[in-house]
Amino acid sequence: MTDVTRAREALVTRILEGDGRASPAQRRAAFAREGLDEPLQTLVRKVAEHAHRVTDADVAAARAAGLSEDQVFELVVCAAVGQASRQYDAALAALRAAEGT
Amino acid sequence: MRLAILDGGHGLGTKALFALIRAFSRQDVLDVIKLVKYRPEFYGGPMQGVTHEAMRGPSAWLVGDRELMAAVVARANECEWCTRAHTAVAEGAYGDRAKVSAVLTDLESAPIGEPLRATLRMLRKLTTGHSVDADDMRALRAAGVSRAQIEDALAVSFAFNTTARLADAFGFTVPGPDAFAAGAKYLLARGYR
Numbered sequence: 001m002t003d004v005t006r007a008r009e010a011l012v013t014r015i016l017e018g019d020g021r022a023s024p025a026q027r028r029a030a031f032a033r034e035g036l037d038e039p040l041q042t043l044v045r046k047v048a049e050h051a052h053r054v055t056d057a058d059v060a061a062a063r064a065a066g067l068s069e070d071q072v073f074e075l076v077v078c079a080a081v082g083q084a085s086r087q088y089d090a091a092l093a094a095l096r097a098a099e100g101t
Numbered sequence: 102m103r104l105a106i107l108d109g110g111h112g113l114g115t116k117a118l119f120a121l122i123r124a125f126s127r128q129d130v131l132d133v134i135k136l137v138k139y140r141p142e143f144y145g146g147p148m149q150g151v152t153h154e155a156m157r158g159p160s161a162w163l164v165g166d167r168e169l170m171a172a173v174v175a176r177a178n179e180c181e182w183c184t185r186a187h188t189a190v191a192e193g194a195y196g197d198r199a200k201v202s203a204v205l206t207d208l209e210s211a212p213i214g215e216p217l218r219a220t221l222r223m224l225r226k227l228t229t230g231h232s233v234d235a236d237d238m239r240a241l242r243a244a245g246v247s248r249a250q251i252e253d254a255l256a257v258s259f260a261f262n263t264t265a266r267l268a269d270a271f272g273f274t275v276p277g278p279d280a281f282a283a284g285a286k287y288l289l290a291r292g293y294r
Contacts, residue, residue, distance in 0.1 A: 079266070
């Protein structure tokens with residue numbers, strides 16, 4: 001395993017399984033971008049699909065639904081790392097398919 | 102920043118560090134630094150490990166090539182903050198502003214080698230479409246890109262597809278060019294740790 005692979009796996013393990021203010025179940029759902037209640041689901045989907053369209057109102061709605069700033073921080077991080085991880089895994093699978101390994 | 106904790110929720114030691122940075126650089130602390138220094142044990146610490154390894158670890162790609170990949174990924178995400186930041190670092194790394202500008206204006210006619218061009222094309226597709234297929238990878242190999250170079254480029258893509266999302270979701274403030282120039286100088290001297 002390369003150093004960067006190991007570092008990436010440590011990051012994913014930390015944000016999903018380490019201590020946090022949001023529950024591990026919520027963090028895993030944000031990472032997978034599915035199974036969350038509104039308005040959090042909308043925020044997480046926007047972070048994954050087109051983060052430049054996230055607005056003040058999206059974040060304010062998550063806060064108004066009872067999430068603390070620390071919980072929003074953690075769940076947005078999980079959503080971003082989750083989408084980047086799916087892209088990364090898809091590309092590595094395409095590379096393995098091309099190389100026949 | 103849309104979360105007040107990212108602007109001012111840091112511990113006293115970190116606040117003192119920020120005061121030093123402001124005094125020495127005569128610039129405000131960049132929002133990305135505020136992000137990675139907020140509860141660094143949760144995200145910033147492990148992420149800096151990934152980013153430093155991807156951007157400065159051993160690779161057949163030059164530092165300038167990898168910063169250019171970061172800028173192209175940022176642009177494909179429509180992240181103005183990250184595009185400006187990594188355009189500045191790539192320009193500094195190459196010592197060539199025209200080349201970086203040409204790539205961001207029109208990748209197909211830019212004066213770069215075919216392996217890098219093909220790699221940037223794949224990263225743009227992966228970033229905007231969230232996937233690529235085996236044919237895309239065969240095209241890269243045919244253009245002379247090694248398997249290790251593809252894996253290295255994908256690590257850069259991972260780092261900046263994460264960071265660009267956070268910059269936009271948390272609402273980073275885009276500072277003036279002097280702040281990005283100072284940031285670029287720091288990243289070229291010290292890396293991402």
